[in-house]
Amino acid sequence: MPTTGVRMVGVYSPANGKFYAVGGRSMDGVGNDFAHPFEYDPSSNSWTIKSATFSDNQVSNMACGVLTDSGTPYIYCVGGSAGGQTTATDRMFRYDPVADTIESIAAPWAGDSDGITLPGGFAVFNNKFYILGGFRINTAMTNQIWEFTPTTNAWVLKNAVLPVPRGYLPTVTYGAFIYTAGGSDWNGTTLVDTSDSFQYDPVADSITTIPNIPRATAETRALKFAGPIAPCSPAIWVMGGGGMPPNPSDEVDTFCPEGPRPRGGWVRRSLQRGAISRPILTSGTHPSARPTSGWQVAMPVMESRRLSRWRSTVMWCQRLASRRLRRPQDREFRGLAPHQHRARNFWARAVSCPLRRIWT
Numbered sequence: 190m191p192t193t194g195v196r197m198v199g200v201y202s203p204a205n206g207k208f209y210a211v212g213g214r215s216m217d218g219v220g221n222d223f224a225h226p227f228e229y230d231p232s233s234n235s236w237t238i239k240s241a242t243f244s245d246n247q248v249s250n251m252a253c254g255v256l257t258d259s260g261t262p263y264i265y266c267v268g269g270s271a272g273g274q275t276t277a278t279d280r281m282f283r284y285d286p287v288a289d290t291i292e293s294i295a296a297p298w299a300g301d302s303d304g305i306t307l308p309g310g311f312a313v314f315n316n317k318f319y320i321l322g323g324f325r326i327n328t329a330m331t332n333q334i335w336e337f338t339p340t341t342n343a344w345v346l347k348n349a350v351l352p353v354p355r356g357y358l359p360t361v362t363y364g365a366f367i368y369t370a371g372g373s374d375w376n377g378t379t380l381v382d383t384s385d386s387f388q389y390d391p392v393a394d395s396i397t398t399i400p401n402i403p404r405a406t407a408e409t410r411a412l413k414f415a416g417p418i419a420p421c422s423p424a425i426w427v428m429g430g431g432g433m434p435p436n437p438s439d440e441v442d443t444f445c446p447e448g449p450r451p452r453g454g455w456v457r458r459s460l461q462r463g464a465i466s467r468p469i470l471t472s473g474t475h476p477s478a479r480p481t482s483g484w485q486v487a488m489p490v491m492e493s494r495r496l497s498r499w500r501s502t503v504m505w506c507q508r509l510a511s512r513r514l515r516r517p518q519d520r521e522f523r524g525l526a527p528h529q530h531r532a533r534n535f536w537a538r539a540v541s542c543p544l545r546r547i548w549t
Contacts, residue, residue, distance in 0.1 A: 190227060193215055195215075197210045197227075202255065212243070214249050223243075223248060226241060244280070244282060247277070248271075253267075254311060257339070263285055264284040266282055268300075269307070275305065276304055277301050279298045296342040298344060299335070305325050306323045309358050310357075315391070317391070318336070321358055322351050324357060324373065324380075330374060332353065347394050349394045355373060355374065359410055362413070366391075368444070384405045385401060399446075413426075
């Protein structure tokens with residue numbers, strides 16, 4: 190990026206295949222708020238500071254997502270605060286990444302009726318925008334769930350609520366559900382990371398618990414990523430995050446809502462450095478995480494090397510299978526009972542064990 194940044198929102202635009210870092214600030218404190226979106230072009234591997242200008246400086250901790258109105262996809266953003274301040278805004282705007290224009294939306298978020306509430310976790314489902322929970326700055330967390338429809342510019346307070354009040358929740362849409370993993374609690378003095386995890390059904394307007402993420406985390410993003418590392422593909426990834434010691438974390442956790450084992454379970458991995466403040470984005474196949482000191486690919490170097498070793502081992506096993514697993518059909522195996530095919534069993538184990546050894 191052209192500068193360091195925190196409290197931004199990462200958004201992938203399907204209209205042009207580019208990534209955007211929206212809002213945020215260069216560092217904590219007063220007067221460091223960004224005035225323009227940042228654009229990343231994967232084809233040229235380059236960043237651009239866009240010309241469009243935010244209408245105010247309350248652009249940290251916003252909730253943003255891509256919604257379509259009249260056939261045009263926009264990046265909608267709502268809420269936010271300015272660096273070093275203890276108030277929040279309810280205003281909403283949308284950014285057209287192709288035209289590079291920002292337009293105000295006359296649909297203030299009623300979840301900030303007190304003027305101090307920041308959006309919690311957020312996700313898009315069926316072209317509707319959902320906010321789960323929120324942070325009443327230095328006061329408490331909320332458990333409300335809000336739904337926004339871009340065609341009518343209307344907010345609806347849902348009947349379902351989070352089982353516990355939370356803010357800064359890593360949240361993502363997967364299939365027909367919205368998933369959360371962790372989030373911040375307020376103990377009366379400071380933010381506290383948690384591991385509570387939930388599944389929200391936007392159609393039925395109901396919420397259930399799922400296995401907790403293995404660590405307490407918050408202030409980061411969850412994403413749906415179809416990659417070769419996770420035990421299922423696509424999987425839910427929660428990358429880094431956290432605001433209390435020993436966080437920020439370098440851990441990446443993947444969750445399989447469906448599919449092969451470990452179904453419904455979490456797998457822990459590691460980043461090279463901790464990521465915090467939730468500017469994580471994905472196109473579905475290329476996730477990126479934005480630590481405070483520079484971007485890095487979500488797939489850690491360690492995992493990349495393991496993937497290379499895995500591919501090499503697969504090729505070795507394929508060659509081995511083609512050469513040796515035919516042997517039980519050779520004449521020296523004829524007439525042997527199944528329990529006597531020790532050589533066949535040995536070579537079958539030889540094919541599978543290297544794969545198990547790499548992944549454990």
